[in-house]
Amino acid sequence: MNPAVRRWVFLAGAAGLAAFYLWGLTGLPGFGSYPGPYGDIINRIAVAQTNATGVVSAVNFAYRAFDTLGEEFILFAAAVGVSIVLRHLRGERQRPARDESMDRNVAPTSDAIRMVSLILVGPTLVMGWYLASHAQTSPSGGFQGGVVLATAFILIYLAGEFLVFERISPLAAIDAAEAVGAGGFAAIGVSAVAMGLPYLTNFLPLGSRPGAVSSSGTIALISFFVGIEVAAAFVVIVSELLEQTLLSRQESR
Amino acid sequence: MSMSGCAAVIPHSAPLGLMNVLQVTILILVAAGATVVVLVRDPVRQVIALSVYGVLLAVLFLAFQAPDVTLSELTVGAVVVPLLLLLTLAKVRRREE
């Protein structure tokens, strides 16, 4: 099927889909008039039930924690999949990182970039930790905090310290951290079962004040584990892709 | 260092007309941004366009009163995904040398 025919078939299909879609739009209640009861109910009772003032995180880690567990395992599987897919093919040899970074004829990183990146590593780590541990009080949570933590590692790479990046992110340790994060989440749910409650019930004490850091029971704990897992997953992914640029071609086929 | 002022970032008691104009503008920009991202054919330039599109999406999510999703989209869409894309392109380009 040559490109022109492909384009016309697509346009015909899209026209049909657009017709159905516009017909469906005529029955919608319109933007801004949210009718459903579910959101209102959760908004009203979440703070009283879980002592968490960030209702979105309460939904993520308490009311719909099982969904989040599934999503986190998709993330875990994707990171493991990247490691597997990018395994060394037969005939590829990894050049030592030092040789590789010396004879690539790229311009050395400018001092401005190096300085700014290295200065930002500390605040980024603190920001990521804050986001991952304050899920119940404000717009934060394990997912965002984990990505910001991974960004701190990436900043080191961007500052041109490729060798340092390789040394501080040994794949074995990062893989272990990722497993701890994913397993920790599942284990919290299992420990609820061990106490005779349904899986992933919020069984820890709820704390004294809504919105305090140590409040909301398992929400803060789960968010912490999710933060570790997401950070480790993204560091693994970036490491694997970086390592690919080190492999030399050996056309032994 | 509390972010509890987030509920007042986009004032929900602003006149309703003002809110609508902001949302309509950013929706149009997002639609235009998506078109630009698709129509740029060179992959490296497309990565830059994707980064800008990520920031536009983040502003849209903020206009829809969703600061959590804004945070996610900013970190992921403007930093991590363009980095992954550039690493892949660097790898592919090395092989072609």
Next chain:
Amino acid sequence: MGVFPFVVVAWILAVGLYGIVTSRHLVHQIVCLIVVQSSTYVLLLGVGYRRGAAAPYFSDVSVHTPAVDPVVQALALTDVVVEAAVTALLLAFAVQAHKRFGTLDPQELVQFKG
């Protein structure tokens, strides 16, 4: 203003699909897939929005303030991060495809078998 956000969602979806169908470079195709995914985020948040309401965070306002739907925000939030990881997996496939077949043109790749 009633259905304009949903029309924008349909436009983004259609544009992204067009990019996927007519692409000549695997990485370009993956970026168009990212655009298609972003249309679902806009749809989710558009469905949960209530005119004149605030974000669902109650640390400084009373619990009875009208707020938007938190459930769709929770869904969109995990969505964004997880689909970035899935994109990384697709990029890994693209790298391996380039290694094995030497080309990143999807219309040439389809002719290889096995």
